[in-house]
Amino acid sequence: xxxxxxxxxxVGTVVAQVEYTNALDxxxxxxxxxxxxxxxxxxxxxxxxxxxxxxxxxxxxxxSIGPIENGMAIGANWMSxxxxxxxxxLVATLGYFGLAYVVGWTTGYFILLIFMAAQFxxxxxxxAPDFVGDRFYSDTARGIAAFTxxxxxxxxxxxxxxxxxLMAEYILGVSFEVGVIxxxxxxxxxxxxxxxxxxxxxxxxxxxxxxxxxLLGMYAVGWSxxxxxxxxxxxxxxxxxxxxxxxxxxxxxxxxSGSYYAWVALAFSLIFGTxxxxxxxxxxxxxxxxxxxxxxTVWGLFFICLLYLGTATYAVFGSILYEDPxxxxxxxxxxxxxxxxxxxxxxxxxxxxxxxxxxxxxxEWLVGLVAAxxxxxxxxxxxxxxxxxxxxxxxxxxxxxxxEDATQREQVIVGRVTIVAIGLLVMVIAIDxxxxxxxxxxxxFAIAACVFFPVFFLGLWWENATQEGAIAGMLTGxxxxxxxxxxxxxxxxxxAIPGDAISPTxxxxxxxxxxxxxxVPLAFVVIVAVSxxxxxxxxxxxxLVRQCHSPKPMKRSESAEDVAADGGTPADD
Amino acid sequence: xxDDEAADAGGSTPADAxDDEAADAxxxxxxDATDDAAAGTDGSTPAAEADGGTAAVAAGEEIDYLExxxxxxxxxxxxxxxxxxxxxxxxxxxxxxxxxPVTASLFAEEFMTExxxxxxxxxxxxxxxxxxPLAALVLAAIYAWYRDRLDRKYGITHGSGEDAGxxxxxxxxxxxxxxx
Numbered sequence: 052x053x054x055x056x057x058x059x060x061x062v063g064t065v066v067a068q069v070e071y072t073n074a075l076d077x078x079x080x081x082x083x084x085x086x087x088x089x090x091x092x093x094x095x096x097x098x099x100x101x102x103x104x105x106x107x108x109x110x111x112x113x114x115s116i117g118p119i120e121n122g123m124a125i126g127a128n129w130m131s132x133x134x135x136x137x138x139x140x141l142v143a144t145l146g147y148f149g150l151a152y153v154v155g156w157t158t159g160y161f162i163l164l165i166f167m168a169a170q171f172x173x174x175x176x177x178x179a180p181d182f183v184g185d186r187f188y189s190d191t192a193r194g195i196a197a198f199t200x201x202x203x204x205x206x207x208x209x210x211x212x213x214x215x216x217l218m219a220e221y222i223l224g225v226s227f228e229v230g231v232i233x234x235x236x237x238x239x240x241x242x243x244x245x246x247x248x249x250x251x252x253x254x255x256x257x258x259x260x261x262x263x264x265x266l267l268g269m270y271a272v273g274w275s276x277x278x279x280x281x282x283x284x285x286x287x288x289x290x291x292x293x294x295x296x297x298x299x300x301x302x303x304x305x306x307x308s309g310s311y312y313a314w315v316a317l318a319f320s321l322i323f324g325t326x327x328x329x330x331x332x333x334x335x336x337x338x339x340x341x342x343x344x345x346x347x348t349v350w351g352l353f354f355i356c357l358l359y360l361g362t363a364t365y366a367v368f369g370s371i372l373y374e375d376p377x378x379x380x381x382x383x384x385x386x387x388x389x390x391x392x393x394x395x396x397x398x399x400x401x402x403x404x405x406x407x408x409x410x411x412x413x414x415e416w417l418v419g420l421v422a423a424x425x426x427x428x429x430x431x432x433x434x435x436x437x438x439x440x441x442x443x444x445x446x447x448x449x450x451x452x453x454x455e456d457a458t459q460r461e462q463v464i465v466g467r468v469t470i471v472a473i474g475l476l477v478m479v480i481a482i483d484x485x486x487x488x489x490x491x492x493x494x495x496f497a498i499a500a501c502v503f504f505p506v507f508f509l510g511l512w513w514e515n516a517t518q519e520g521a522i523a524g525m526l527t528g529x530x531x532x533x534x535x536x537x538x539x540x541x542x543x544x545x546x547a548i549p550g551d552a553i554s555p556t557x558x559x560x561x562x563x564x565x566x567x568x569x570x571v572p573l574a575f576v577v578i579v580a581v582s583x584x585x586x587x588x589x590x591x592x593x594x595l596v597r598q599c600h601s602p603k604p605m606k607r608s609e610s611a612e613d614v615a616a617d618g619g620t621p622a623d624d
Numbered sequence: 625x626x627d628d629e630a631a632d633a634g635g636s637t638p639a640d641a642x643d644d645e646a647a648d649a650x651x652x653x654x655x656d657a658t659d660d661a662a663a664g665t666d667g668s669t670p671a672a673e674a675d676g677g678t679a680a681v682a683a684g685e686e687i688d689y690l691e692x693x694x695x696x697x698x699x700x701x702x703x704x705x706x707x708x709x710x711x712x713x714x715x716x717x718x719x720x721x722x723x724x725p726v727t728a729s730l731f732a733e734e735f736m737t738e739x740x741x742x743x744x745x746x747x748x749x750x751x752x753x754x755x756x757p758l759a760a761l762v763l764a765a766i767y768a769w770y771r772d773r774l775d776r777k778y779g780i781t782h783g784s785g786e787d788a789g790x791x792x793x794x795x796x797x798x799x800x801x802x803x804x
Contacts, residue, residue, distance in 0.1 A: 142753075147729075150752045158722050158760035165711045165767055284754065285742055292744025303737055303746045305729035314726050322722070342775070345768045352761050363753040512696040594690045601689030602703050602780050615690060 079224035083419020098245025122350025127258035131432030132214025137489030140400035142366035148308035155321025169341035175610035179329035180447035189518035204440035210491035212481025239474035257431035264424025299391035320567035324496025327503030369407035441466035493564030501528035501570035520582030531570035721759035725751035
């Protein structure tokens, strides 16, 4: 565990290593295993059916997706193992501090909507580096953006691999390592095969599976324990009170696990990370017009809230069951290894959603279904990440920077090779993850917020932002966000540096998941300052920015560049 | 400028050249006709033509959005002013809902943790875990709805813009078919 704020106070009470490993039932389970196999077969089938050879289909699904379907895709793309498993874990172990993850990973969509969604749709290209490269008329900027896209996909996907491994342990009875390898291989094959259109079609299915599994588990636990009836989201008040009064008051004490600064910094990073994530951005390129882009954001947030509001419910239900299981299972608390649920070990915490259903002594097929939902969540997001990584490599690096006249076939091949390479690398790191799932994903958000959000935002809202400004701003963001992450993770890989971080002071001010509260304003200042002293962008770039904001409708396949370059539409006359 | 000349020609032959390029980029020839038709009528203007352009007139003088500066703090068109007014208002409300509860917990910890709602939720927990995400959802819906209204005010129709593209394709092929 690397985030100093994330070490629960109760962790210090873990003493002797007895036999206790984790509470999740190990061993192969037939019905859950068949559920997962059927689910994977369905994904591969749909992916194959909608398989693609054309670049437009591979990366932006032919720009043909409607608002509810795209809303579901936003939801599935968004809700990874970190949302499905990780957030409940963080709320349970960190209490009020963990709620910064709930707030950060939901409310950011509002900022995305009011400032960026429709404008990005009007910009109408393929990838995030496309936007940076074209808006800032610079191949260097494009290259930096492509590199950052790859780094984000990589860090983000590690957390997913970790979640897949945990679920495989429960469902297939294999070791964590084998689980990571099996599920990651399936994901790699699936993405390489189906591309964006297949992945988008699947995302609606994946969303349905994951939300049904998540809610079924939540309703079943609430019902069976007599805690809730029709609206568990609002009905766990008495259970929360029970935790506060009898189990662990720290759960709701605002600053027991992290300071006010740490809370705000974390929420800020996650919110603005939302607005800087390339695989989220691409979802707006896939819709048919900007009105659809706006409404699909609203739908997406609705679908996301269905799950996120439930994470606190799961955290509370799960915590009570962890202290006093209905099922005859040993947990860290009953084994005497932790004084309260807030001190549960990482493997239990990350599996808490599934564990809650198991500890409530509900049937194995239901526990398996909830676990399968976790696999669907991890797979959908990983697919989106791999696609954004492969498009950065094939479209932005290979085609735009290296070989201008690359054929579609070449691009598709480069894209697939990237998916395999990045997938293998993720597998290796995920086998021994450096942090909890939610924290790993939080780091990817910090990178996105520090590097991408300032250039996206100023690129869209200030036409005088220049290429020099953008490059300087992105480099600032890279230094801050990567610096914060390396500061906190390197000691975990080498004995040469003692302690949790190279510099504990830096780790307090710039936690690896929350570096954006300082990084984003700094990058803004750098971009504005450098832009003011360098010469203005060319007129056609300014027209491009104006076209992104113009209320006039555009044709589906048109990009802002096409219109701006036309020298004005006939309406000018 | 040559661009303007092309535009002046009103989507007839000189404009075809540029549109063909755009269509080629799309990789599909049948859309040539669409592009021509849509470019000729500017996608949004079939309605404007039919009612003599009142939709555009109602919104005030015709504005060339490509000639107006984009700056978050200096909106240069009435549309942008209306839009940004709403954006900043909603953004302010959002800040209160998102960072309000934690800030209140800092200054009035006892009140926020001792007050309970809905059968036992401490107030800080309730406002953060449940109210904040819901508030963002409601604010998002309000903004999307407001933008639709704004579109109507300025005579913009995406639905028909989209439809015009599609029906335009049929119309264009039909039209294009007649002379030949």
